[in-house]
Amino acid sequence: MVFRTRRLAVASVAVAAATALVAGCATGSSGSTSGADGGTLTLWTHNAGNSAELDVVKKIIKDFNGSQSKYKVELQAFPQSSYNDSVVAAASARKLPCLLDVDGPNVPNWAWGGYLAPIDVSGSEVPLSAQLPSTIGRYQDKVYAFGFYDVSLAFFARKSVLNEYGIRIPTIDKPWTKAEFDSALAKLKKSGKFEYPLEMGTGGLGEWYSYGYSPQLQSFGGDLIDRDGYKTASGTLDGKNAVEWATWFRSLVSKGYLSKKSGVDPNKDFLAGKSALHWDGSWNAVKNADKLGDDLAVIPPVDFGHGPRIGGASWQWAMSSTCSDKAGAQAWLKFSRQTKYFVDYAKATGTIPATDAAAKQVDGYQPGGKFNVFVQYARKFAEVRPATPAYPYISTEFQKATQDILAGADPKNALGQAAKAIDNNLKTNHYDAG
Incomplete structure (x- = not known):
């Protein structure tokens, strides 16, 4: 809420x-x-x-x-x-x-x-x-x-479902690795119980894209902009690690783990059992706890190689x-x-x-x-999120690129176009002048 x-x-x-x-x-x-x-x-x-x-x-x-x-x-x-x-x-x-x-x-x-x-x-x-x-x-x-x-992002799940399919319930000190997360999704998909085992609010709009997905990009080792001076996105937003994230993100759709456009109320769908894992936030914690009681698992973000990340502010x-x-x-x-x-x-x-x-x-x-x-x-x-006056523009460009990637666009091209647009905006507005 x-x-x-x-x-x-x-x-x-x-x-x-x-x-x-x-x-x-x-x-x-x-x-x-x-x-x-x-x-x-x-x-x-x-x-x-x-x-x-x-x-x-x-x-x-x-x-x-x-x-x-x-x-x-x-x-x-x-x-x-x-x-x-x-x-x-x-x-x-x-x-x-x-x-x-x-x-x-x-x-x-x-x-x-x-x-x-x-x-x-x-x-x-x-x-x-x-x-x-x-x-x-x-x-x-x-x-x-x-x-x-x-507020804080987290994965919500049912302990009973994870236990049923032999999936480890991670802790703050030992979160899932990328390999564990991918394995968990494969098991959940194979069960046949879930059309899309993962829910990450892909039907959302606006700031959700940067708030919800850029932490995963950062955990892969990429970012929205080079934070050393905030002068360029090229080489960071479209760098090797960022493209790896985008390729993985798109694979969630192609493998049938994630819908490229989720429903109107993803949390309601999770509580109804339509998804097994929901990337959501603390704003729904009380509702989920009231519904699921002790069966609710609150799971930390995945460590995709560069440490777990969530959005802040x-x-x-x-x-x-x-x-x-x-x-x-x-x-x-x-x-x-x-x-x-x-x-x-x-x-x-x-x-x-x-x-x-x-x-x-x-x-x-x-x-x-x-x-x-x-x-x-x-x-x-x-x-x-990046402490630059260009941030609102960066966020808009990242949303466009992410939506295109989910729809099937080439990850490197989509991120490259976003990086170029952001760099042009940075130069046009002379942000480095303060």
Whole structure:
């Protein structure tokens, strides 16, 4: 549920990013200020359609406003599908609010574009060092945002099914190797019980492609871009290891292990027994545990040769560069950094608490809890998406290439075309100039 709502927000980034990249650095802080008026600070959030999370935001605002008399924060909530477009339009008009939330992978783009200002939350109750690294938004060694939670990918399975076919249930210390994973899929397919034994959400759209599949690409030894300077994708996205990943990924379809376009609700299909292994996330953990009980196996990502990987970063809070009262905005940010609010967010959204102190207070996520494995995965395996302002464009190109590969395109050609398009975008926008 949590990631599905995030997909709607991130899906609009492709449109927003196109405008953002044209706007470029023209939306810096040199223009008119906005978002603060006589001690009143405006706060924007994407949570208009998410009452549970929005209620936590409202609580923090109410508590902050009642804790002092110097500042007053006023909330404006947007539908998720229009949020990013609203931010881009406001940035172009230099009318951004003082406080706003941003999806973690987009922090570098918004920071580069001049939308965001670096933040200083030193002295707050929860230090940044206490958080999961993936919940802090950085660009060029500066902190621009932080989040209260994250989510984690994993494979869901039934222990009884794995045991029936003699398939080892892996652990965080000994995940499946590629050979073991391929063998497991072959056994499950041969059983005749599953048309497609593996479910990985291939019918999804938008950010799911980068979030769900690029960690596997990275575990093969490839990546979306060369992270040494973020200046080129050629040789990395279309390099030997990346092509090996893409060839393997396509083979899942050709061998009948994976549908090239999954159904509307992959998790529902998994619970109905249509698939044996589901590459999904912690947002469905409670639902799966309620349905399957002790038969549920939560399995770590496969080690394809370069270590297990999962995606990292979710929604985070930031301060706009055009805010005329940055002291007030940072006062709210610091106030919000209390363990009780990290706990409130996790309980309301069913997500991973961003700190160990909060996890101890959330049922199931405390040490020894049935969902604590997700906290461990997020800490041990999370790879944040490339910290470059080109990321929204990279993500869109990777989605196109992956869809083409699933449909039967030559892996090397598809990745090569994506790499060339990304390199052209990098050069056109002069990202290396900051």
